[in-house]
Amino acid sequence: MRDFAVSDDPRVQTQLDRLGALSVPQGRIGLDVVRVLLERLGNPQRNLPPVFHVAGTNGKGSTCAFLRAALEAVGRTVHVFTSPHLVRFNERIRVSGKLIEDETLARHLDEVLDVAEAAGIGASFFEVSTAAAFLAFSRHPADACVIEVGLGGRYDATNVIETPVVGGIASLGIDHEAFLLAPEDNVPSDAMTRIAFEKAGIAKSGAALVTLDYTPAMNQAIQGQAAIVGAPVIRRGQDWTIVASPEGLTYSDAQGSLSLPTPRMPGLHQGVNAGLAIAMLRHQQAVDIPENAYAEAMVQASWPARLQRLGEGPLTALLPAGTACWLDGGHNPDAGNAIATHFRRPTRVHLVLGMLANKAPQALLEPLRERLASVTVVPVPGHDCHDVEAFRQVPDIPAPVAAANVREALSALRIDAQQDDVVLIGGSLYLAGTVLRDNDEIPD
CATH class of the missing domain: 3.40.1190.10 (Mur-like, catalytic domain)
Known part of the structure; x- marks a missing residue:
């Protein structure tokens, strides 16, 4: 790693x-x-x-x-x-x-x-x-x-x-x-x-x-x-x-x-x-x-990749205009609970998730369960990470699907503007770094 x-x-x-x-x-x-x-x-x-x-x-x-x-x-x-x-x-x-x-x-x-x-x-x-x-x-x-x-x-x-x-x-x-x-x-x-x-x-x-x-x-x-x-x-x-x-x-x-x-x-x-x-x-x-x-x-005060709403860039341009796209590097249950508190119902969350292999797959999924509209699993570039099968073991969530990368995941999402849909990319600070670079939002 x-x-x-x-x-x-x-x-x-x-x-x-x-x-x-x-x-x-x-x-x-x-x-x-x-x-x-x-x-x-x-x-x-x-x-x-x-x-x-x-x-x-x-x-x-x-x-x-x-x-x-x-x-x-x-x-x-x-x-x-x-x-x-x-x-x-x-x-x-x-x-x-x-x-x-x-x-x-x-x-x-x-x-x-x-x-x-x-x-x-x-x-x-x-x-x-x-x-x-x-x-x-x-x-x-x-x-x-x-x-x-x-x-x-x-x-x-x-x-x-x-x-x-x-x-x-x-x-x-x-x-x-x-x-x-x-x-x-x-x-x-x-x-x-x-x-x-x-x-x-x-x-x-x-x-x-x-x-x-x-x-x-x-x-x-x-x-x-x-x-x-x-x-x-x-x-x-x-x-x-x-x-x-x-x-x-x-x-x-x-x-x-x-x-x-x-x-x-x-x-x-x-x-x-x-x-x-x-x-x-x-x-x-x-x-x-x-x-x-x-x-x-x-x-x-600001701190990147902690419930950061992404701005206009190459990645967010793949989503329907006006869709809120959030980024958070949290990867444990405590972080999952904090994120879930932010996304209160009726908001529906399309989760694009990448997690290192040594992290618990359910850490974000369980706190967000009632809000999930979809779950797309992506690799964390350069790191050992969970594949989609690990997340399919978590009960009572939308069936996880796999994507080759965040770009592919965002392109495939079915956003319903009438349902207050948002996108959350999360599960790893290493993945968050890739997202910020690809969306031209490098921290300074």
């Missing part, structure tokens, strides 16, 4: 080819390798502007987008590290507000890869990517740094950050089971509690850990992890609230209340992500954020 994009710049492509050749030895977990790598690079992670560190199963990228928008609304410059990318690897690393330039990216990747190879430590794709981002951030000035956890939290490469100004945990669900639920002594046995335990591993001494409200066992696991390092937990429903209404959002905490516009990003869950970002900003003291910045963030 490939986890890297191609580049028109030969200097970048050379480094992407080197990245793509990396692998992680079976069973190897922990932060030892990335710490050695960063030590050889001069520990750039210790020379960053104030760090906002965000973990979660779903919503952490959107939370990062709200954080960045609020910080930039008051003229702050922001470094951002997120994953995965959709079309270009550059999307992972935003330096002082702009996607990292090809020449800078190639130079930093080359430096990190050379050091990793010389050390012979077997650094992984994500460890090298993280080190390259920290190296770039340490060499360019900015007022703040927003870091998204890649996978889990406790053993994620980004967790070498020693002194964040605040941490956050977004929505939690079952994902990456092979890594996050691997057998280990002295960890929770319940799957969801274990997920919460892993995410709470980002807690650091003296930095507030801002969370949503989960089950009592999950809340307790997070509280326990935070207590070990001396991190106060700021929980939704207990220390802060966010309420959506037709007029917008109302955020409240001990500091007071804010009346905010409805977020530009569609979906009721985005109000929750916005609330998490606001709570993080209001429970740190390193960067001053005036109240007007929060309202500006609601209308400015």
